[in-house]
Amino acid sequence: MSGRAGTGADRGPVHALNASGRAGSGADAGRLRAEGHRRMPHRLDVRSVPVPGCVDGWLALHARYGRLPLADVFAPAVRLARDGFPASPLLAPMAREIADRPDAGDLAEIRAAGDRVRRPGVARALEAVAEGGRAGFYLGEFGEGLLELGSGEYTRADLERDNADWVEPLRVRAFGHDVWSAPPNSQGYLLLLSLGILDGLELPPSTAHAAWAHALARSARAAAHDRDALLHEHATGLLSPAEIERRRALTGRGDLKVPAADGDTTYLCAVDGDGLAVSLIQSNASGFGSFLFEPRTGINLHNRGIGFSLEPGHPAEYGPGRRPPHTLTPALITRPDGSLRSVAGTMGGDAQPQILLQIITRLLRYGQSPGEAIAAPRWRFGSGTGFDTWRRAEGAVVELEDGTGWRDGLAALGHRVSAVPGGAFGHAHLIDVLPDGMLAGATDPRALTGAAIGR
Template identity: 35%
Template sequence: MRAFLTGVAALALTTVPAAAQDAQGLPPVEQQIGAGGRPVGANWSRSPVIAQHGMAATAHPLATQVALDVLKDGGSAVDAAIAANAALGLMEPTGNGIGGDLFAIIYDPKTQQLYGINGSGRSPKEQTLDQLKAKLNGADALPPFGALPITIPGTVDAWFAMHEKFGRRSMADNLAPAVRYAREGHPIAPVIGRYLTLNLKRFEQSSAEFDFANARKLWFADGAPPAAGEIFTNPDLANTLETIGREGRDAYYDGSLTDGMVAYLQEQGSAFTRDDFADHHSEWVEPACVAYKKGYELCELPPNSQGFAALQMVNILKSVDLSQWERGSPEAMHYLVEAKRLAYADVARFYADPDFASFPQDLLTDEYGAERFKLIDPAKATPEFGPGEPKLEGEGDTTYMTVVDGDGMMVSLIQSNYRGMGSGLVAPGTGFMFQDRGELYSLDPAHPNAYAPGKRPFHTIIPAFVKKDGKPYMTLGLMGGGMQPQGHVQVLVNLVDYGMNLQEAGDAARFNHDGGPQPTEELDGPFADPLGTLYVEPGIPAETIAALREMGHTVEVVDDGMMFGGYQAIARDPETGVLTGATEMRKDGQASGY
């Protein structure tokens, strides 16, 4: 562990993160002072938050406070999560909003069960793959901009499904804080300000033809995004949320808002009809759990999400005692990366909408995990892993949040517009951007994830849940495209194998392996990048990076934290009910309780 901690401390002594400097309008400068000492724990982390009656952890301090206000007013954890998520759609439009999709895992103390909800949307029912390809003019993949990658936004329907089952307050009351902040304004947070700047640049550099005028007027009216600390209002979103709160779920999918959205999308070349919106529905699904070590179990949602990739990694890694090496050692890193590559080879081959392609359940067995583990060469990186024979990646912008109430209801929720802020399209007067989640369809008709009418694409966003000794223990999430399953496992390994506390487990330097087979590529390859690239944060020791390169890994050091996800977690002591929360230093977030 010493080498790992030394590497992180060295980072603190060298530079101020670029994001922090940019937020102040200053260039990166040398920092001549390092971290101070701590009475307990690692010097590169801070204390986790501990409380008793309720807790929330989100990517924005104001959204966290919204959740706590709802809990104090008698709302359930689900009420608080909906209220905070609505606020995040306003305050963190770079990561989520009601133009995107939602997944959640909920523990209900009354039934003592885990519930999963899949709030992802589908493609147009009347558009075939051939018709879509004709619109692509020979392109071999869906674009990230414009109408073609849009799928039906599922967030609002998922809110109402969750609320019907577990809510205590009215939906109008739950949405009221976001409505108020949208009308009266809120100050832009530093990291979100940086993401707004990057998204504007990305939209402006695109060669695709799409209607950016409404989005520009909403977020970039003066030719630049609002800066950190600048007050931002969104009266259109306030009106939209107020309408949804007053008229219910149908206002969005089969009511006063629907015709305007459909007409606009059709003007932009979309095949969506009003029936596509009216027929949309979320699905309650059963989370699956896989045992790791020391009584810990990781629980994830099934496809079309990529959650089971984390479970596959866990099944592979329990064949090796990682604690025999330091956390920052090349040996530990190598096994983690190879386990990720093995799991993602299966992701690219098998993960898709289960209504269109069956998922091989053997992928989650101990026996299959042990067989895949045997393929890892402890001395070097395997150039290419193929999928197994059982009986995605891309950077994504997402928000993860979690709420636990005094009764022990625990909500693990993730919500996203996918890449960037989404498709770039904003229907007039609505105040939100449509997602570009359909970019993740494959255009190979033989692939399980191939585009088809009325089909959900492969999905990257995944909430997680952890049991300990068979009891509900912790909500967990780590946003960011293909980073998510490998991030879940890295945090779990930090907790279980290396004894870090909840905050240290998220603050510790991470890796993001990108590349390898993709669920958007042709079924049988050849794959563009079978080995992939191992991106690491500067906290990984230099000697470990050198050793990994000697082992055959392609390693790059990235120092701004942006591609390594955004973590939140809350653990609940099953005996005392005491809550411990943690949030992400790479974001603007806050964990807080009372």
């Protein structure tokens, strides 16, 4: 998502870009059902790999907003891929999962944080994009390898089709601001719906009260309990005032369940000197995605296709050219005069809207600084099922991070509560534009990505 801050004529519209890939022409839900699958395969099956769309997204952003040549933009990434980068404290333990994969290259050789990782195939792919645009990637070495690996799942026409679409962003008014996110096929509507519901509820004077977490959890549950039936690429009418009011009336029910699962996502935000802001998120889905590697460049392939349903006739049923439901929830906030207030986002799988609901409410309703809002302890709905859009836990357990102080109060209010020390509560980032135009940013202290290497 992108928008423009500033005053007077400098204010500009908010735009949303959907660059999620589509299933290949060989997608066949009936065949998967005939093989005995009741849900999409997660690992080592190319059918969980829609055509990767992020490169199309980069190129669309560059075409609209870019100023530097692509070769200059990609140069630091090419250098790191070719010369090596240090494995982060987060990557090192994850790499054990692919230690037996002969096609994983240096990723399979990581033993500890700080180990050097070289990805020469990634460097070649980035250079091909810089030199040849999308054709250099989708119809070049990577595309040829994907067709080879796919064995009929994809056609050349699938790779020729651009995956990046500029779409109308969703918006809701909450706490005196307009909050924007991307429309389906991603779940940004859950954040906006939760905020719209919450804005009409009575909130305690302090976020230290268990009643605060209770109100947010009720709002998130009322927004998300039926996501499985609603989230697909053609979903509409999710944020009408009548729908928000209808769901607000559900906040007293304790029997609503919500999806909750982890993923592997990267979020970044930026605001430049001219006030142009970007809230960008992309994801491999779960960890190393499909655990497949395109054979020519060695690029690890995602498994966002696990968001598809195998239920016959479901609007998100796996099929040719379809986009799967996504968990990605980029956020952008504007003031009533149209000027930029904030850009924010987080990793966190299904819990992304829940995490952002807490951060944005702290920021807008309680006036906390970006650092306070990001670092504060969190809750999330837990499942323990792993990343799976179509599988829920029995009941809705509210998982609490260390230091929340809400456990007894939430239990007294009827919640099933579980303390999860060191659990997955997202890695959020935020940039706030202060009234005087100064920028205040915060990055999540939970992010275990600090590692450096150099001369």
